[in-house]
Amino acid sequence: MEVVKRPNNYLVLFILAVFAVSTVSSCRSRKERKASKHAQAKEATVQESKFNEADAADLLDNLMSGRGVDDSLFAKGKVYDVSRAMAKAYADEDYFPIWLTENGDVSYVTGLLQELEDIQHDGLDTARYRVGLLKRLLGQYQQSKTVNEDFVLNFDTLCTQSYLQAARDLFLGAIVPKKADSLWFHANDSVWQPYSMLAALGRADADYPSLDSFRSRYKTYTLLRDAMKKYRALAADSNYLYAKQAANSGGFTDSIRNAIITAELPWQAIVPDSIAVNSGMLKSYQYYLGITTHRKKDSLTQAYLKAPIDSLTARLAVNMERLRWMQQVPEQKYIIVNIPLLELFFRINEENAMHMEVVVGKTLRQTPSLNANMANVVINPPWGVPPTIMKKDVLPGMARSGQAYLNKKGLKVYDLKGNRVSAANVNSNNYKRYVFRQDPGDDNALGYVKFNLPNKWDIYLHDTPHREDFGKNDRFLSSGCVRVQKPKELAEFILTEQEGKRYPISRIDSVITTKKTRYEVLKNKIPVHIVYLTAFEDTTGTQIRLLTDVYKRDRKLKSLLQ
Structure with missing residues (x-):
C-alpha cells in the first residue's frame, strides 16, 4: 500500500509567514509610495500649480478602487476589457493622474491626440475615441490658470479610456469577428498589457507610449496602411477631384480616365501617348482594383473610375480589421493561404520563399478562415469521405446507382470493426455507422501528397488528380479543403529545407510508386x-491590389466599421 506523507507543519507555517510578510510589505510599499506622493503634492501646492495631485488621487481612488484588480489575471495578459485595464493602470500609479501634472505639462496629451487622429489610416473612426471632446478639454485646461480636481478626474480618465480603447482596437480589432463573419475561426492569442506602458508615464523623462506598438506586424498590414494614407490624401487633391467630377458629368475622355488611373495607381503612371499604352493602363487598373482584366471600357470599369475615393478606403479598412483579428506578430516561418487571391505563400521573415496557386471551396462550401500547425506530410494518403461530401454527394450518388457509384469513385465501405460491407447495407439513416474510404492511387481525391494540420473543421492542404484546374481564373471549386498546385515541391521544401532530411522529389516519386501510405512527422510544426x-x-510585394469578394463577406464588416 502506498504511504501518503503528511506535510511538515513547520514548513507550512514558515511558507505562510513568508507570504504574509511579503503581502504586508507589498501593501506597505504601495502605501508608502502613495504617502510620499501625497507629501510631494501638498508641498507643491505652496507653489503655483494647476491642481492638487493628492486631492485628484483621492478622487480617482474612490472612483477606481471598487472595480477590483486581480493581478494574477493581468499577469497572463488575457484581460481584454478596457474598464478593467483602466482600473489596473490607475492602481499601478497609486491612483495619481496619468496624463496631467500639476505644472501644466500636456505633452503626453498632445502626443495622444496626434496618434488618435492618425488612427484614421488604420481604417478606424476617430470619433470612437472621443477626439473632439479631448480637444475641447485640452483647450479648457490650457486656457485656465487652475482647474478643480473633478475636471482633472474627467479629463485624465477620458485620456486613459481613449488610449486603452485605441490600443485594444489596434491589437484585437474593433469588431468581434463572429459578428461579421461566421466562418472566421482564426485565433488571436496575443498578450495585451497596455497598463504597463502607461505606468511608465509616472517616471521622470518617460517617453510617450506610442500606440504603434499595438499595430499588426504583418507586412500586409503596413502596406494596407500606406495605401490608406495615399488614398486619403487624394480626397484633398484638386486635380484628382476635378477628374472625378468630370468623369461623373459626362466628360469621360481618355485623358480624364488616365488622370484618375495615374492618381490612384501612381506606380503605374505612364505617358498616355498611344493606344497600346492606354490599353495597358486600363488592364493594370482592372488588375489592381479586382476587375476582370479584358482591357475594355465596360460599365463596371467605368463605375470604378467614377466611384468616390471612400469606396476604396472602405475596402482597405475591412481587411486591416481582419489582420487585427490575427495574432499581432507573425511567426518567423509560416504558410499563408489567401482565399480570394487563390494563392499560397511560404514566408520566412515576412519574405516569400515559395508561392503557388490553390483551389479553394466553392461558394456553397466555403473554406473557413483558421490557423493550425502542420503536423505531418503524408505520401500516398488514403481518403476518408468527410460529412459534407457524404451527405451532399455520396448518398445521392448511391441512391441513384448503388454499388456502381462507389465503384466509379473508387470508394469502399467498412463497418466500424474494419469489415468491408456492400453498398446495399447503407442508407441515409444508418450511413454514420460506416466508414467510406478511397485507397491511395492515381485517382485518389487527395492526389499523392497531403499536408495535415489538425483542426476541428477537418481542413487541410493536399494534391489533386484534377491538375487541369490550375491556370483557371476561377478556382473556387473544392468542398472546403485547399488543393495546392505544387504539392511535391512543397513537400520537398518542407522535408528538406525545414526538417533537414534528404527528401528530393525523386524520393517522393519512389514512395508514390509503392502505393503504400507513408507519414513524415514534422519535428518543427x-x-x-x-x-x-x-x-x-x-x-x-510592394503594392496593394484589391480582389473580388467572392464569398460576399465584406459588406457586413464594412457596415459594422462605419
Missing part, C-alpha cells in the same frame, strides 16, 4: 494561416 483578405500585396 509549421503555422498555417488560411485567411480571407480581399486586399493583398501584388506579386512584387
Whole structure:
C-alpha cells in the first residue's frame, strides 16, 4: 500500500509567514509610495500649480478602487476589457493622474491626440475615441490658470479610456469577428498589457507610449496602411477631384480616365501617348482594383473610375480589421493561404520563399478562415469521405446507382470493426455507422501528397488528380479543403529545407510508386494561416491590389466599421 506523507507543519507555517510578510510589505510599499506622493503634492501646492495631485488621487481612488484588480489575471495578459485595464493602470500609479501634472505639462496629451487622429489610416473612426471632446478639454485646461480636481478626474480618465480603447482596437480589432463573419475561426492569442506602458508615464523623462506598438506586424498590414494614407490624401487633391467630377458629368475622355488611373495607381503612371499604352493602363487598373482584366471600357470599369475615393478606403479598412483579428506578430516561418487571391505563400521573415496557386471551396462550401500547425506530410494518403461530401454527394450518388457509384469513385465501405460491407447495407439513416474510404492511387481525391494540420473543421492542404484546374481564373471549386498546385515541391521544401532530411522529389516519386501510405512527422510544426483578405500585396510585394469578394463577406464588416 502506498504511504501518503503528511506535510511538515513547520514548513507550512514558515511558507505562510513568508507570504504574509511579503503581502504586508507589498501593501506597505504601495502605501508608502502613495504617502510620499501625497507629501510631494501638498508641498507643491505652496507653489503655483494647476491642481492638487493628492486631492485628484483621492478622487480617482474612490472612483477606481471598487472595480477590483486581480493581478494574477493581468499577469497572463488575457484581460481584454478596457474598464478593467483602466482600473489596473490607475492602481499601478497609486491612483495619481496619468496624463496631467500639476505644472501644466500636456505633452503626453498632445502626443495622444496626434496618434488618435492618425488612427484614421488604420481604417478606424476617430470619433470612437472621443477626439473632439479631448480637444475641447485640452483647450479648457490650457486656457485656465487652475482647474478643480473633478475636471482633472474627467479629463485624465477620458485620456486613459481613449488610449486603452485605441490600443485594444489596434491589437484585437474593433469588431468581434463572429459578428461579421461566421466562418472566421482564426485565433488571436496575443498578450495585451497596455497598463504597463502607461505606468511608465509616472517616471521622470518617460517617453510617450506610442500606440504603434499595438499595430499588426504583418507586412500586409503596413502596406494596407500606406495605401490608406495615399488614398486619403487624394480626397484633398484638386486635380484628382476635378477628374472625378468630370468623369461623373459626362466628360469621360481618355485623358480624364488616365488622370484618375495615374492618381490612384501612381506606380503605374505612364505617358498616355498611344493606344497600346492606354490599353495597358486600363488592364493594370482592372488588375489592381479586382476587375476582370479584358482591357475594355465596360460599365463596371467605368463605375470604378467614377466611384468616390471612400469606396476604396472602405475596402482597405475591412481587411486591416481582419489582420487585427490575427495574432499581432507573425511567426518567423509560416504558410499563408489567401482565399480570394487563390494563392499560397511560404514566408520566412515576412519574405516569400515559395508561392503557388490553390483551389479553394466553392461558394456553397466555403473554406473557413483558421490557423493550425502542420503536423505531418503524408505520401500516398488514403481518403476518408468527410460529412459534407457524404451527405451532399455520396448518398445521392448511391441512391441513384448503388454499388456502381462507389465503384466509379473508387470508394469502399467498412463497418466500424474494419469489415468491408456492400453498398446495399447503407442508407441515409444508418450511413454514420460506416466508414467510406478511397485507397491511395492515381485517382485518389487527395492526389499523392497531403499536408495535415489538425483542426476541428477537418481542413487541410493536399494534391489533386484534377491538375487541369490550375491556370483557371476561377478556382473556387473544392468542398472546403485547399488543393495546392505544387504539392511535391512543397513537400520537398518542407522535408528538406525545414526538417533537414534528404527528401528530393525523386524520393517522393519512389514512395508514390509503392502505393503504400507513408507519414513524415514534422519535428518543427509549421503555422498555417488560411485567411480571407480581399486586399493583398501584388506579386512584387510592394503594392496593394484589391480582389473580388467572392464569398460576399465584406459588406457586413464594412457596415459594422462605419
